[in-house]
Amino acid sequence: xxxxxxxxxxxxxxxxxxxxxxxxxxPVAPATRARVEEAMQQLGYRRNALGRAxxxxxxxIIALLYPALQRRLSETAVKFFTSxxxxxxxxxxxxxxxxxxxxxxxxxxxISSGFIDGVLLMEVQLDDARVERLQRSTLxxxxxxxxxxxxxxxxxxxxxxxxxxxxxxxxxxxxxSRLCFVDSGGAEHALSGYGPVVRSRAxxxxxxxxxxxxxxxxxxxxxxxxxxxxAEKLLETAxxxxxxxxxxxxxxxxxxxxLNRRGIDVPGDMSVLLIGSTPDGAAATDxxxxxxxxxxxxxxxxxxETLVDQLEEPGGPMRQAVVICCFEEGQSTGPVQR
Amino acid sequence: xxxxxxxxxxxxxxxxxxxxxxxxxxPVAPATRARVEEAMQQLGYRRNALGRAxxxxxxxIIALLYPALQRRLSETAVKFFTSxxxxxxxxxxxxxxxxxxxxxxxxxxxISSGFIDGVLLMEVQLDDARVERLQRSTLxxxxxxxxxxxxxxxxxxxxxxxxxxxxxxxxxxxxxSRLCFVDSGGAEHALSGYGPVVRSRAxxxxxxxxxxxxxxxxxxxxxxxxxxxxAEKLLETAxxxxxxxxxxxxxxxxxxxxLNRRGIDVPGDMSVLLIGSTPDGAAATDxxxxxxxxxxxxxxxxxxETLVDQLEEPGGPMRQAVVICCFEEGQSTGPVQR
DNA sequence: CTGAAAGCGCTTACAG
DNA sequence: CTGAAAGCGCTTACAG
Numbered sequence: 001x002x003x004x005x006x007x008x009x010x011x012x013x014x015x016x017x018x019x020x021x022x023x024x025x026x027p028v029a030p031a032t033r034a035r036v037e038e039a040m041q042q043l044g045y046r047r048n049a050l051g052r053a054x055x056x057x058x059x060x061i062i063a064l065l066y067p068a069l070q071r072r073l074s075e076t077a078v079k080f081f082t083s084x085x086x087x088x089x090x091x092x093x094x095x096x097x098x099x100x101x102x103x104x105x106x107x108x109x110x111i112s113s114g115f116i117d118g119v120l121l122m123e124v125q126l127d128d129a130r131v132e133r134l135q136r137s138t139l140x141x142x143x144x145x146x147x148x149x150x151x152x153x154x155x156x157x158x159x160x161x162x163x164x165x166x167x168x169x170x171x172x173x174x175x176x177s178r179l180c181f182v183d184s185g186g187a188e189h190a191l192s193g194y195g196p197v198v199r200s201r202a203x204x205x206x207x208x209x210x211x212x213x214x215x216x217x218x219x220x221x222x223x224x225x226x227x228x229x230x231a232e233k234l235l236e237t238a239x240x241x242x243x244x245x246x247x248x249x250x251x252x253x254x255x256x257x258x259l260n261r262r263g264i265d266v267p268g269d270m271s272v273l274l275i276g277s278t279p280d281g282a283a284a285t286d287x288x289x290x291x292x293x294x295x296x297x298x299x300x301x302x303x304x305e306t307l308v309d310q311l312e313e314p315g316g317p318m319r320q321a322v323v324i325c326c327f328e329e330g331q332s333t334g335p336v337q338r
Numbered sequence: 339x340x341x342x343x344x345x346x347x348x349x350x351x352x353x354x355x356x357x358x359x360x361x362x363x364x365p366v367a368p369a370t371r372a373r374v375e376e377a378m379q380q381l382g383y384r385r386n387a388l389g390r391a392x393x394x395x396x397x398x399i400i401a402l403l404y405p406a407l408q409r410r411l412s413e414t415a416v417k418f419f420t421s422x423x424x425x426x427x428x429x430x431x432x433x434x435x436x437x438x439x440x441x442x443x444x445x446x447x448x449i450s451s452g453f454i455d456g457v458l459l460m461e462v463q464l465d466d467a468r469v470e471r472l473q474r475s476t477l478x479x480x481x482x483x484x485x486x487x488x489x490x491x492x493x494x495x496x497x498x499x500x501x502x503x504x505x506x507x508x509x510x511x512x513x514x515s516r517l518c519f520v521d522s523g524g525a526e527h528a529l530s531g532y533g534p535v536v537r538s539r540a541x542x543x544x545x546x547x548x549x550x551x552x553x554x555x556x557x558x559x560x561x562x563x564x565x566x567x568x569a570e571k572l573l574e575t576a577x578x579x580x581x582x583x584x585x586x587x588x589x590x591x592x593x594x595x596x597l598n599r600r601g602i603d604v605p606g607d608m609s610v611l612l613i614g615s616t617p618d619g620a621a622a623t624d625x626x627x628x629x630x631x632x633x634x635x636x637x638x639x640x641x642x643e644t645l646v647d648q649l650e651e652p653g654g655p656m657r658q659a660v661v662i663c664c665f666e667e668g669q670s671t672g673p674v675q676r
Numbered sequence: 677c678t679g680a681a682a683g684c685g686c687t688t689a690c691a692g
Numbered sequence: 693c694t695g696a697a698a699g700c701g702c703t704t705a706c707a708g
Contacts (some may be wrong), residue, residue: 001450001452003700004702005701005702012677014678014679016679016680016703017678017679019703021705025703025704026677026701028677029678030678032678042698046447047701048451048700048701048702049451049452049702050392050451050452051392051700051702052390052701052702053388053684054388054685054701054702054703055677055701055702055703055704056702056703057684057703059392060451061438072410072411072415072416073411073415075410077410077411078410078411081437082437085437095437096401096434096436096437097436097437098432098434098435098437099419099433099434108384112339112384112386113384113387113388114339114389115385115388165688185430223622224591224592224622225591225624239683253561253562253591253592254562254591276683284561284563285562286563328692341684341686342686343685343686350693351694351695352695352696354694354695355693355694355695361687363688363693364693364694366694367694370693385685386685387686388684389685389686389687389700390685390686390687391700392686392702393686393688393699393700394684394686394688394700434680603697637677671678
């Protein structure tokens with residue numbers, strides 16, 4: 001691997017000048033620049049990122065932190081990751097998925113290693129020890145999601161409250177007055193205070209109350225089988241329900257299947273509205289689901305922008321933003337019968 | 339952030355001595371060692387990985403390369419990643435998921451950046467341009483999967499050939515003579531020559547031929563809906579089939595559902611054997627599927643070991659290994675009727 | 677517009 | 693057992 005020194009020697013300039021050319025950080029005479037570029041070309045020179053990082057005190061690497069990497073990465077998560085990666089690249093950074101377990105030591109180690117410039121924290125809990133740890137450090141960070149009290153934190157989150165209100169309002173507009181909310185929370189989500197689930201539940205409860213609607217709520221794990229079981233449970237416990245809000249990507253196929261087995265027609269007998277999924281997720285069933293899609297691409301982009309803001313202007317104002325889900329009509333919702 | 343220099347000053351030794359203590363790389367007098375450790379403690383010192391990397395010419399970072407990050411990351415992929423991460427940690431390395439697109443430049447850039455010591459390449463194709471590129475570089479690497487001619491390459495792969503033979507043999511042992519193989523290849527997999535699909539197909543064809551069995555083959559995308567469609571297609575085109583080998587995690591629920599809708603009992607009328615999945619994948623349906631599980635944890639561990647071998651002994655012999663799937667009986671297979 | 681030099685935070689022969 | 697010094701490959705005031 002040729003170094004800057006090799007290039008400088010071949011082009012007959014100082015290494016400083018080579019650096020100026022590469023970084024375009026000081027004016028260089030056209031002829032000199034040409035010589036340097038020629039030399040780099042000839043040697044196949046590529047700047048060593050380690051040397052650069054040590055000297056400039058910036059690695060230009062951003063770590064995406066997933067808590068103990070979940071069972072699987074949903075399409076939403078992958079789209080988010082892809083978008084974040086691209087945005088980082090556009091802004092001159094590399095984004096990498098850095099796996100660390102949630103226990104005390106590891107995050108400290110990552111922070112103090114000097115390998116990364118900043119952290120994008122995923123799956124933020126309402127009360128999140130990792131956030132406190134990051135706040136105590138000097139490492140810039142941004143949250144995807146937000147804690148219970150995010151006033152002083154840079155974050156991007158989905159506006160589950162308003163998305164839920166939109167969902168309830170849409171169904172009420174179709175004449176439905178007996179709703180069910182099926183969330184994606186196994187026991188662990190409820191206990192750990194995972195924002196999207198907690199906020200959605202609370203908003204659902206408040207909204208049906210406010211509007212004087214009847215409602216039930218079911219928790220359902222992320223699998224077709226659980227979805228099927230949830231459907232059966234619904235038909236047992238609240239057979240009068242006419243509309244369901246489903247916040248569970250992997251349960252949708254099983255849920256519709258469960259209804260279908262009992263002879264329940266969608267949307268004839270029951271409207272089903274998917275929330276927080278993707279267009280592909282909505283297309284995973286027959287009939288295609290009406291959906292409020294999670295803006296994962298936007299979320300990825302904004303997350304990185306929020307972090308890079310912190311990186312480039314450390315003391316500066318921090319962005320805080322929520323983005324709303326996007327309504328997309330399918331064939332699974334319709335006016336109430338009877 | 340305190341540096342080694344600060345520690346040295348406080349402990350009244352040279353920075354070399356501090357380094358010896360930290361790395362345990364030369365004998366240090368007990369009293370001196372104690373002073374140094376005391377100083378480190380007091381300052382909350384943590385070695386800067388960048389400085390270390392530049393001086394030692396090793397970053398101790400391994401990049402896991404996923405091609406253009408698929409639609410989603412399966413449970414298998416996540417388990418693999420988790421296991422690889424842990425193994426790397428045990429061996430003194432950090433494993434990170436480094437997203438790069440497949441186009442020419444990016445892999446070069448990663449290689450020459452100096453940020454990583456080695457590469458673990460996932461989803462290897464039979465003819466893989468990335469492998470050629472890595473071979474031209476001096477960067478150590480290891481493959482998960484293998485190319486058409488992997489003789490000179492370090493790799494770990496699943497033995498799909500023998501797993502398929504075991505599957506066919508098992509079903510034939512139950513008296514089945516009309517088999518169907520449902521793979522997980524959309525058009526893209528077939529065209530791109532993805533080893534597991536190509537090898538499984540070929541072995542299935544050869545085995546049924548060799549044993550004089552009847553067979554059909556269906557391609558099916560990774561979704562419940564596609565599985566359901568595949569079941570219907572099977573019942574149309576080859577209704578006499580009595581056993582199915584299913585290599586498709588996300589289609590299994592839909593596939594069984596498709597059979598069920600047509601009144602086909604599993605395993606009474608049709609045996610279904612899942613191949614290349616996980617125990618959880620087998621439990622995603624009712625009845626629970628008999629399965630040949632992918633040894634993803636083992637694969638992750640061995641993949642990292644193979645790479646680290648190359649890192650620690652550059653010219654040394656390279657490991658090549660295949661691991662077989664593990665049979666686990668469920669309730670979806672049984673003797674042929676009639 | 678260009679260069680000499682210090683320095684980023686470490687490791688590692690070399691000497692004693 | 694310990695230290696002085698060179699060096700890893702860059703960036704960045706500073707000087708001219």
